[in-house]
Amino acid sequence: MSQDRNNQEGYNSIPTGNSDIEGGDMHTTTTIIPNSKNFIDSVVFQFHRLKYVLIYALLLIYGLFLLFTVINKLTNPPPDDKPKKVLDFHESVNPVNGLKKISFDTVRMGDLKPTYKPLQWLISNGEDHSEDKGLYSTFIDDKYLIKSVSESKYEKLLFQGKTFKYDNHEKKVDDFKSSPDLKYALLRTNSKRLWRHSFHADYYILNVATQKIHLLGKNLTMVSFSPDSEKIGYVLNNDLYIHNILTESFQRVTETGSKNIFNGKADWVYEEEILESDKAVWWSPNSKHITFLNIDETEVDEYSINYYVQQEPGEQISRYPDLKTIKYPKSGTPNPVANIKVFSLESEKTVTYKLDEPTQLINEIVYLGDSKFIAKITDRTAKYLKVFAMDVNGSDKILQRLQFDDEEWIELTHYTTHVPPFKKDGDTDGYLDVIPISGFNHLVYFPNLHSDNYIQLTSGQWEVVDGVASFDKQKRIVWFISTKKSSIERHLYYVSLNEPLKIHEVTDVSKDGYYTASFSSGSRFALLNYMGPEVPYQKVVDFKDENKAKTLYYLEENKKVEKNLPLYDIPKKYFQTLNIGPDANGDDIILNSFEILPNNFDPNLKNRYPVFFFGYNGPNSQQVNKVFSIGLNEVIASQLNAIFVCVDTRGTGFLGKKHRSLVRDKLGQHESDDFIKVAKHYTAKPYVNAEKTLIYGWSYGGFMSLFTLQKDCGETFKYAISVAPVTNWLLYDSVYTERYMSLPKDNAKGYNESSIYNASNIFQAQRVLLMHGLGDDNVHFQNAANFIDQAIVSKAKNFDVKVFPDSDHSISYHGAYDLVMDQLVSWAGQAFNGDFEGRWDY
Template identity: 40%
Template sequence: MRGGDEAPAVPPEIDDGTVKVPIQLNDWMRGEFSVSRSSIDWLDDGIEGHDGLYAERDASGRLIVGDYSRVTTPETTVLVDVSEFEYKGVKHTISMSWPGKGLEKVLLMTDSTKNWRHSYYGEYWIYDVSSQKIEPLIPDLLTPDVRLAEWSPMGDVIAFVLENNLYIRNVSQQTVTQITTDGDKDTFYGIPDWVYEEEVFSGNSALWWSANGKYLAFLRSNDSSVPEYSIPYFENYPIENSSYPEIVDLKYPKAGYDNPIVELMFLDLTSYEVFLPEIDDPRNLKDDDRLITEVVWTGEKVLMRQTNRESDLLKIVLIDPLYRNGSVVREEDVSGKDGGWFEVSHDTTYIPSNVSQSRSEDGYIDTVIIDGYNHLAYFSPLDAPSPKQILTSGPWEVVDAPSAVDFTTGTVYFLATKKDPTERHLYAVQLDGTNFHSVSNTKEAGYYGVSFSTGAGYLLLSYNGPNVPYQTLLSLREGTEVTIQDNAKLAAKLQTYKVPETVWEQVTVDGDVVVNTLEIRPSDFNPEKKYPVLFHVYGGPGSQTVDKRFTISFEAHIASQLDAIVVSVDGRGTGFMGRKFRAVVRDQLGYWEARDQILAAQQWSKKSYVDPSRIAIWGWSYGGYMTLKTLEQDGGKTFSYGMAVAPVTDWRFYDSIYTERYMHTPQHNGDGYDGSAIKNVTALKGASRFLVMHGTGDDNVHFQNTLALIDKFDLQQVENYDMYVFPDSDHSIYFHNANKIVYDRLDRWIESAFAGAYAH
């Protein structure tokens, strides 16, 4: 298989007479250096032994279905040949499309409106492929308020959510049946509330079809006891002819406050009866202490993953919808072990029985803790309290695994950090634990992504760095391979720019703690010069900033345009270095992470090519928090400047599910919350100057964080900072051209800082 050394590389500086130009901010923001990637949705046509069916939208917006049964000569069919259409004299633009089973009907969405990070409202339609007729999802009623619509795996039936109630549309019978009736601002059916969308499902759906379409599992969220956070909108959602802002009340549980009460319900599609299974659990979690974090159909049964709200107790529940009951089959408590927590994951994979493969009973693959690292284990039967087979082990971790399982051969495919924590390679192992081997080329540095066909016979392999990315399509059974994207145009374009060089290395801090770092250097780096240094930080628990993905980033622009060095350090608490490395930050967010930034910066300040008087740090969200926490802990001794965008400043202000996973509740850890806040603001006076920016419409990290911090500044007469506010922008800061202004101001501010404009 082709490895990273054969990919189009980031071009070296070639003395061919070409005048190379710095990476301009406007070019970067226009997407001039974007990587071309194919994104396909693999389909299951229900034909046994047939694999390789996929769907994608082409550049003109048409929906294309292809078949890679023969990789070298894929056949394609246009299912939807239009990107827009008229209905009753009104033009509608298609934004999303989902083929139904058999490819006879397509579910369309038009005119979508963003709700929260992952959710949206839209108008939904049913498109008949043969007649090319389009009708509203709800016959004779076109509404823009549908929050979600999903096909049954068997086709002809669509579940959808309108005004927080669940409905079923039978396509051929032209009927709509309302399943729930009490959905309102406090009760959600089939969709997550704000905190579950953001922190648990990372998506807009909370319903799960059985493979045979006989049952639909769906979440009911009761938010009646969840406090509301009010957000004023001044321009984004103005009330017509009003001089007053619109106030949006958001159900948002902050740390220590009531969570939504969630239950997994079922709809029997035969009788249209809704039921709540009885769970046999002698130590059942109370309603206000239960998180449901994953739901997986395993044949005709369901595995449900639960944790307590502080995420150190895990329960795996097996539910039988036929008998409408369930029981806890696995339970694990890590509170007395490594001090860590259970992260939310959605990768549990059902393994059906197969006598020819010596699988006499159904089972599943799950990620478990093996000697302090995340690894794969195979459980069979479904109610097994312990693994039948440990599939991986060692001082490295699997990532979002497994990626796929080939049930025909019993092969498990997964991405892992076995070679290097900053890389991702594809590996395979048999269900009996034998024949562990790499699939991607581990002889060269590589950061791979994968997308498998439904039968795991075909693989879209994405090489994402460190050189210019490419994509290949592989037939794993036939051994054929074709290139889908090579990004040759991007590689050629980069020849005309001063592309910085990236150096990865591990450094030791605090005596024996090894952390991963990267350094972005100007293309004409001269070790005899004295460069300013900008640290770019995120640093949240389990995150990773230092990796070997290819990117032409804002930081690359800084290195290229401002002749500066940019450094990133993944300190303690970040991911893929084992649970001990992560868990040390629990109950005291901000301390060890900031300490590692400072210790690393002290090492950089001693390098011959670094100007120690011009060291800055910047970050967004958790990175904004880390910027301020580092400046607070450092007191101006190492870092002279900082730029914090949309920062958390007190973890009591952030949502419960994320915060309590790492900090427990304020009721159990009041001192930890006190210490983790940006509290000693007088220490920030030690920095020469710093910048804070925030959007007033941020539904994630509330503007309250920055306002509370400014109040502390006023009380302690802290004045060495600049402030910029973006009206109505959410956490991504995009409203009314705001994203361009964010980076313009970051760019000019750090240029002025490095030029000495803010020096004491």
């Protein structure tokens, strides 16, 4: 530094003698020599010396500038700075507050998963309901017990243990079901899952008093106690039998069972879409008759599924897949033909009620007294519902009412509840039901089976949910759950048949709440399940005094969850209604939604947060509700530092007919419009990174993610994850599809426009992930194959596919579900990190 200063002060100085450069410093001795011959040489030498000094100075200044720039960026990032890294699966603790972050480890440990204890009320057909003791069955310390709500000391042991011995072989108890009189029980073992609700299994009868066990039958597919507890109906090889417990004899009801003929058991489509059970039998209250369905699926086409890895542990791998076929009616193809049959146990005669049209569907059968029952029947496209009153002798079939809806559809429900005659002259058997009134689903009472006149019990712009919760035959009170307070909440109410439309609140509607309830046989006691938004609990209540819910005790308080909550930094969830603009008629579109903001969310950051959109959005469904849950949604927000958004688009349920019915014959079209508008609402926010938007869905939601991308062309949504999607409604089952889309021949344009048909549009997005189970009996892998082929034809390379051998629609075989969840979060993390940008390879 001193030499530089001397050069600045005496530009005539020149070096004499040797210069010593050591450690980058030049040490010189200078003398003033005017008028010398070497003066020019000296000047040149000084000039070169100055040049090097200037270069060193400039390099030093540039280095300091770079250092200052780096420090400045680290301490003060510019407003439009994009985060290079948003994914951190290993960040288990929030550095700001020291609390644990939500991860799949958290979810799978169950620290924050609420427990709901089973309590199965015993319903005895012959019980004097005025003496309701609140009997229920439970499983405690490997004991199957009967306990009483009203008598805390009462306890009856039915069976102890998780296994039993028979013929010196130990059997594992897969399920336990007691008879209505508690004298017998059914032990199910060796269960092999068939479809969603059905399985093949071996059944044993337990005599509770003697604890003796004997075999009912092996490889049975449907088992049902009679109301008097003396008989058991079961299905073997698709034929219906009745076993008499007291005489240890059996009656063979049918002899037509085959691969194509089902007696007393649902075929695939009746099990999945109509009855929601494998049972297609209904006992008369006095146990003298049994009504059952005879289902003929001879004309139904088959679908084949290869199962690749079904060998038992230790077995050698199969050289060839196990090929299974299902009679699966796809939209526009022949449906199974069902008839109603009634068997008399006394005369051993069977009567048959044939449908007016072979394509009709039998939705529900309910006995209204010992000799009469009603049957609900719809056409295959669910435009009308016919309710017939029938008798067990086959001599009476009266059309009690006709419900027609060409604008919407008839939902297949099981809400009918018998109302027996009250102690008045002229009273007859009647029933309670739910029907649409002024666009909303409400409770009604039909007092006479020979008339379609009804008494309306509830009204308003809200809906009764899941029909009648319970009916008190003594007090003539109807208990029900509804959306009266809010479409995303559920509260318990009651109304009296003597005071229609006068609604009484049971749960505290001044507080947010989502409740379900189950009642004892006489409706005096109830298990009230509070499911959110705070920590769930279960309590048993007594309605003895003026129908007020007196809390007897808490069955479950979820103390573990309550204790663990303060240890975690749970991202905040906010419920909201979004106004996304006017519809075609100029009316505002209002949607229910919630968002979950990431930990340490800062709205002042610019262009910062990715958005992960989720929806199911199937007709009449709901995802936005105030149920307590900590799972995938919170993992996305915590681990990916992303905003999680769930939205119920038009077409979803509990907001009335106008909101849901407009999707008829054009599935996906309004829903995708809504999704795009919601996404644009978010990408307009300054703190959202508009290049990091992802839409995800499973099943109908998987269809929605692809369909929305097809319409959006990558403009708003940059990434999509689709799991087990329908890609063409011609490939899905007839009962579901035609309810919402009509027959293909009548709505060819709608089927075309509601399919995934333009892969080129979809792959204008940055990247797409598709996952599907190869053993999916519900949404066949054929749907995924159809889309993969479109991707190949369009030469798409920004496409990832994951398949899961032998997994059904839940993708759970061999623990595959956890892998799906891990892959979902990992892939979304890569998308939000920008790992896929510019990559067009597989």
